[in-house]
Amino acid sequence: MSEHALILIDIQVGFNDPIWGERNNPDAEKRAGDLLAHWRANGRQVVHVRHVSVEPGSPLSGAGTEFKPEVTPMPEEVIFEKSVNSGFIGTGLQAHLENIGACELTICGLTTPHCVSTTTRMAANLGFKVNLAEDACAAFTSNADTSFDDGPALTAEEIHRTALAHLHGEFAEVVKTNTLLQA
Template sequence: MTQNALILIDIQRGFEAPVWGARNNPHAEERAGDLLAYWRAQDRPVVHIRHVSVEPGSPLSGAGTDFKPEVTPLPSDVIFEKSVNSGFIGTGLQAHLEEIGATELTICGLTTPHCVSTTTRMAANLGFTVNLVEDACAAFASNADTSFDDGPALTAEEIHRTALAHLHGEFARVVQSDVLLQA
């Protein structure tokens, strides 16, 4: 039987800071909470990833590392901390997943074009089958640095959809939460 682990990436209070700019998908945390409740009810493995920034003044340091209430870990949940984009770099995530026999991962979190994308890509490259939950992820417009050209700034939704389009098919199967919860 395939062991499917839920990986919740960086769903933290620090992403409430205004510095990030406009955001898409305001219900991403609720959808992640729905997935978490389902995984717990099915007694499936859950892993939380927390970004602890080493950048002075980062919103993802101090109280900004607190998990949002929709996905508060239980004492039995596994938590890995990182300071780079990938949940696999400098953590025991891969060893833990191999130890529990996980071959399939369901990934959600913040932000789509950064830590979610990087972790998804690495998971696929390490041989895991990945489901990436579109409506349980979100992006920010401030991530769209187009200073390299004269083109228009991208919206948070454009960034989100573009990141997902780059992952779907090659690195993951992009799905909606309700599809997973009904399966």
Template sequence: MASALILIDIQMGFEAPVWGARNNPGAETNAGRLLAEWRKWAAPICHIRHVSSEFGSPLVSEGTIFKPEVAPLDHEPIFEKSVNSAFIGTELEDHLTQSSVGDLVICGLTTPHCVSTTTRMAANLGFNVRLAHDACAAFASNAATDWAPTLTAPDPQVIHDTAISHLHGEFCTALATDTILTEGP
């Protein structure tokens, strides 16, 4: 059975200026490349949408619309969540299990939050995970410094790289999109 492609929160709400600077402006393009190949191979695809319950969040209303590079087709499942993990409060795990999926390729937004949490949980649930590190991105707002106001928030690339380094080897194998496309689903 092929790996399922899990696209996490690649939504218009992440265009809002509140998130600050980001790394990897090509993340959506790489996610779109993965999606196109998964469709070509007729391999399993799952779209994850974050619908925030926080007042003032950009991830409500129009902010929940998927970016055009990864817009789902009518028959592709969408799982909506309001927390960091795509497995909490959704039918994702049941869907994957019922589809006999044991391997996942994960990509999306943001690297240290929903991508990281979903990757960790997927591994803990027994899935083998490949993480497309260049199809993910982090934002400056991902560095909370309100607990230590004298700290300077790290650059989004540092946030991204740190999150990936914490995941690789223990919860997933982090690979470039080109490598994953060469390996196939």
């Protein structure tokens, strides 16, 4: 039987910093925690990915790299560290997934238009079937720089939904957490 692994991306305390701006989906961590509890209860593979920034003063360095309490890894769970948007670049994530026989992935985390999107796209390009738990992800207003045009600033919800729309159907099936928990 092929393995269906859960990948939790960058659900770190550094994203509590106000530098990120307004955020959508305040329940994302709870939904990710629900997925994590379900995967653990069913003996499925869990992978945590953490962003360790190389940018001086980044909120995602030092103490900001700690996982949020809703998704704290168990000692036996695998953790990969990255310093770019994709969980696959510079890590052993692909080899690990291949070694455990994973063919299907469920992905959630922070932030939807950056590390979640990039990892989802790469996972699909590498041949994995991907489910993206849309309500276990979130975006911030800092994720959109509209200085290139005269249009209005995008809200965190608009950024989140746009990123999901770009992924759904081509790179992933975008679904709600409850759908995944009932499957």
